[in-house]
Amino acid sequence: MSLLQVQNLSTAYGPIMVNREVSLIVNDQEIVTILGPNGAGKSTLLRSISGLLRPKKGAIRFNDRNVTGAPADRMASMGVVMVPEGRHIFPDLTVQQNLRLGAYCRTDHNAIEQDIALMESYFNVLAAKKHAKGSALSGGQQQMLAIARGLMARPRILLLDEPSLGLSPILVKEVQSVIADLRSKFSAAVLLVEQNAGLALSVAERGYFLQHGRIVGSGTISELKDHALIHEIYLGQHSRPKSVRPSAT
Amino acid sequence: MEIFFQQLVNSLSVASVTILIGMGITLIFGLAGIVNFAHGEFLMVGGMATWFLVSAGINFFIAVLGAMILVGFLGFVAERGLFRFTLERPMNGFIMSIGLSVILQHVVIRLFNEVQKTIPDPIGQVWVVHGVDIIVMRAIVIAITAIVVAITYFCISRSRYGLALTASIADPDTAALMGIPVRRYVTGVFIYGSVLAGLGGALMIALFPITPFTGSVVIIRGFAVSLIGGLGNVGGAVVGGLLLGLVDGLSAGYGFPEWTDAYSLVLMIAILIVRPQGLLGGTLGPKAS
Ligand SMILES: Nc1ncnc2c1ncn2[C@@H]1O[C@H](COP(=O)(O)OP(=O)(O)OP(=O)(O)O)[C@@H](O)[C@H]1O
Ligand SMILES: [Mg+2]
Numbered sequence: 041m042s043l044l045q046v047q048n049l050s051t052a053y054g055p056i057m058v059n060r061e062v063s064l065i066v067n068d069q070e071i072v073t074i075l076g077p078n079g080a081g082k083s084t085l086l087r088s089i090s091g092l093l094r095p096k097k098g099a100i101r102f103n104d105r106n107v108t109g110a111p112a113d114r115m116a117s118m119g120v121v122m123v124p125e126g127r128h129i130f131p132d133l134t135v136q137q138n139l140r141l142g143a144y145c146r147t148d149h150n151a152i153e154q155d156i157a158l159m160e161s162y163f164n165v166l167a168a169k170k171h172a173k174g175s176a177l178s179g180g181q182q183q184m185l186a187i188a189r190g191l192m193a194r195p196r197i198l199l200l201d202e203p204s205l206g207l208s209p210i211l212v213k214e215v216q217s218v219i220a221d222l223r224s225k226f227s228a229a230v231l232l233v234e235q236n237a238g239l240a241l242s243v244a245e246r247g248y249f250l251q252h253g254r255i256v257g258s259g260t261i262s263e264l265k266d267h268a269l270i271h272e273i274y275l276g277q278h279s280r281p282k283s284v285r286p287s288a289t
Numbered sequence: 290m291e292i293f294f295q296q297l298v299n300s301l302s303v304a305s306v307t308i309l310i311g312m313g314i315t316l317i318f319g320l321a322g323i324v325n326f327a328h329g330e331f332l333m334v335g336g337m338a339t340w341f342l343v344s345a346g347i348n349f350f351i352a353v354l355g356a357m358i359l360v361g362f363l364g365f366v367a368e369r370g371l372f373r374f375t376l377e378r379p380m381n382g383f384i385m386s387i388g389l390s391v392i393l394q395h396v397v398i399r400l401f402n403e404v405q406k407t408i409p410d411p412i413g414q415v416w417v418v419h420g421v422d423i424i425v426m427r428a429i430v431i432a433i434t435a436i437v438v439a440i441t442y443f444c445i446s447r448s449r450y451g452l453a454l455t456a457s458i459a460d461p462d463t464a465a466l467m468g469i470p471v472r473r474y475v476t477g478v479f480i481y482g483s484v485l486a487g488l489g490g491a492l493m494i495a496l497f498p499i500t501p502f503t504g505s506v507v508i509i510r511g512f513a514v515s516l517i518g519g520l521g522n523v524g525g526a527v528v529g530g531l532l533l534g535l536v537d538g539l540s541a542g543y544g545f546p547e548w549t550d551a552y553s554l555v556l557m558i559a560i561l562i563v564r565p566q567g568l569l570g571g572t573l574g575p576k577a578s
Contacts, residue, residue, distance in 0.1 A: 091465070092462055111465065113468050116465070116467060117468045122466050124462075124466065130456050130459050131459070132459065133455065141456050142467055144449070
């Protein structure tokens with residue numbers, strides 16, 4: 041039985057269909073990636089899994105329960121937690137307050153305090169800046185905070201939307217090692233959306249290609265690396281780099 | 290000096306009512322982006338309910354509780370029955386709330402009449418402090434407001450619910466991703482703001498007569514207060530309310546009393562031109578999409 045099952049999911053913004061008949065699965069503690077060009081509908085897919093968008097058709101099952109159409113707060117409390125594209129740190133709240141909010145669903149107060157300490161030891165910048173406002177952090181620091189805040193919920197599955205976006209190569213390496221460690225340190229599964237195919241292919245075990253809102257290929261990482269689409273999707277990337285969007289603040 | 294002190298107490302008691310209504314408006318708009326033009330009528334209904342209960346022989350302070358509960362329930366019904374459906378289109382909600390304010394006025398006129406209502410001073414005592422007469426009820430109004438402000442401020446800035454509320458105001462989608470039931474917070478805040486309006490009305494009728502049309506005067510001042518302080522910012526509503534209250538009281542005592550409303554609105558306009566986000570800064574509410 042897989043942890044997350046997405047079955048024939050279609051999502052639209054008003055009349056504009058974005059995801060069509062998307063099916064995928066993520067097993068417990070597995071790292072799965074979704075690759076695809078700009079505008080393929082990757083964020084839309086994650087937003088509909090996380091409950092921010094209501095799918096038009098199809099079903100989402102989590103832990104063998106039908107959770108189609110459940111709102112984001114319920115998904116989060118069940119353990120499906122998204123770290124959104126652009127980080128969305130609360131700029132006027134401190135680093136600690138941001139972390140504390142991540143644990144909103146939990147009631148085990150002592151364990152929450154322990155987890156805050158754990159995050160601060162794991163992501164050093166967070167300890168140094170615990171009383172700084174979110175807006176005072178650099179893009180890379182905000183990304184670490186966003187991931188840590190997601191982990192504070194102790195998710196069963198973390199949905200990461202372009203965590204390397206706009207980061208320097210050194211920070212991309214750091215994000216990469218954090219993701220690779222998530223399973224062993226936090227026993228969470230990961231569904232990773234990335235433009236940086238190098239990063240995604242190095243940490244994930246399996247993946248899907250998304251193009252024009254549809255799944256057009258899938259397989260293990262070695263299969264994906266040989267897939268014709270990887271070239272179509274990513275080889276042109278350097279000549280057509282994704283514009284770096286400003287972070288949430 | 291005695292006169293000044295008396296004016297001060299008077300202005301502070303008037304400011305109290307303004308602060309209570311401004312706090313409700315600022316929370317409701319700041320969180321839900323709901324411009325509830327009927328918020329003034331909520332206050333009026335609270336005042337009328339207090340008048341009705343006191344006239345029926347019920348103790349004033351119990352009548353205050355009754356008014357708060359009634360108006361809180363009114364808020365719950367309005368949020369669940371009306372505003373919930375216009376969250377995506379704030380303009381529709383605004384127009385609807387104007388309709389609601391007219392309906393509430395007419396319901397009250399139907400039930401009672403349009404004549405102004407008063408209750409006898411619930412305390413009916415005067416303190417003489419250094420030769421200055423202080424009406425005790427006014428002091429009580431100020432004290433109750435101070436306590437309510439302190440509790441509200443403490444809950445928002447110190448509790449986990451306050452933190453979640455702040456996050457929901459700043460970024461509802463991301464707050465929902467943390468598991469915060471943003472919609473329930475919207476309902477909760479709407480009810481809380483309505484309860485404050487009920488309290489404001491109950492305290493107001495202890496000081497002044499109230500007519501079914503009182504709400505439409507009060508609402509303008511309520512919006513002025515929340516804009517001056519910064520929408521969504523409770524501390525801002527308090528500062529705004531004090532400022533308006535003092536300008537009112539002092540202009541009534543030392544300037545041209547008939548211009549009182551003009552002074553406070555000129556002040557609001559000046560502040561908004563210099564500091565569009567309000568004195569203490571606030572959200573602009575969820576963006577209309
Ligand atoms: N809120 C919205 N309203 C209407 N259309 C939208 C909205 N958000 C995205 N779209 C459209 O949906 C399509 C898919 O967008 P989405 O953000 O899911 O793509 P993506 O694969 O995440 O792209 P990127 O790599 O740029 O993040 C795009 O054509 C986009 O213009
Ligand atoms: Mg995207």
